Amino acid sequence: MWAMVTLDGLTVTYRDRPTLHGVSGSFAPGSLTAVVGPNGAGKSTLLKSILSLLPIAQGSLQVHTPRSRIAYLPQQSAIDRSFPITVHDCVLLGAWQAAGALGGLSNAVLDEADAALHTVGLCGFAQRPISALSAGQFQRVLFARLLLQDADLILLDEPFNAIDSKTTAELLALVADWHARQRTVIAVLHDHSQVHQHFPQTLLLARGVVAWGDTAEVLTPQHLGQARLLGESWDDHLHAA
Structure with a gap:
């Protein structure tokens, strides 16, 4: 099956530090994927890279639909x-x-x-x-x-952050409808229970790929612990600096 988005060793840097490092994989057309990980894991960076808003330091990223067929919802704090x-x-x-x-x-x-x-x-x-x-x-x-x-590829950055449960449920229904219509949806999320219930695919990031695939196989205690340790190591490095 061809891919909607293909990543091959994608590395993106900010202030000479990698925010994404060596990310490889693909998002299938019509897939519904949650992107999760600790703070600073590169989740928003991934979406902005797909949109060509950030330069690529190494590797490659290919999007197999025109820019006009991509829709992007940034975090509300950015608006x-x-x-x-x-x-x-x-x-x-x-x-x-x-x-x-x-x-x-x-x-x-x-x-x-x-x-x-x-x-x-x-x-x-x-x-x-x-x-x-x-x-x-x-x-x-x-x-x-x-x-x-009415886009083919829909990118959502924390779409349910700080909104009420009724609104969240109704907007999740729209996401499910996009998925049923074979739109490709990639959403940055923090609520793991929400991911388990509504997103069949998950990418667990910690600047690199910790796990990527079926949500039940990705959001395991082992994988989440690995991502958490990586996030703590970044904090330790910053404090040491």
């Missing part, structure tokens, strides 16, 4: 919510690839934006400024934007 934009306009940003810088938006696209807001449970919120939303409501807006992008 400036003070920008004066309405919920509806924020969702419509998901259609910019189709419209272009100077292109107009068709009635069909406007209807799709309304439908996406309905899907995420935000009917009646279209004209509210995003600055007035709760964290959970804003995350629903970002998922509606992803729906409008």
Whole structure:
């Protein structure tokens, strides 16, 4: 089977230190994969590398779909919510690839934006400024934007962090629907019980690959202990420095 994303000895550095080192493997088309690991393991770095937002120091990374067919949800902390934009306009940003810088938006696209807001449970919120939303409501807006992008490859960086359980459950249902529609989804997560319940594949990172495959075989006490020890060794190195 061909791969959606292929990594071969991928090494990415930050301030002359490797944040990812020698990562090899592939994400199959239509796969649903959680990326887990200790803080500083390179999880967000992996997503940004797939997007070509970070330079590769060694090895290679190939993405077998056009950039226009990739959707990315960054961590909420990376988004400036003070920008004066309405919920509806924020969702419509998901259609910019189709419209272009100077292109107009068709009635069909406007209807799709309304439908996406309905899907995420935000009917009646279209004209509210995003600055007035709760964290959970804003995350629903970002998922509606992803729906409008209709991408082949979807990258989610901590999509359920600091949001309520009801919103999390409803957004997980959207992720399951993408998986059923054979979208490739890669999500950085911290909640291992959530991973066990909803993500059939898991990549356990600790700057390098600790384990990668079926979730039940990856999230074992042995593998998690190995990743934890690696994370502690980074902390010890920083304190020594």
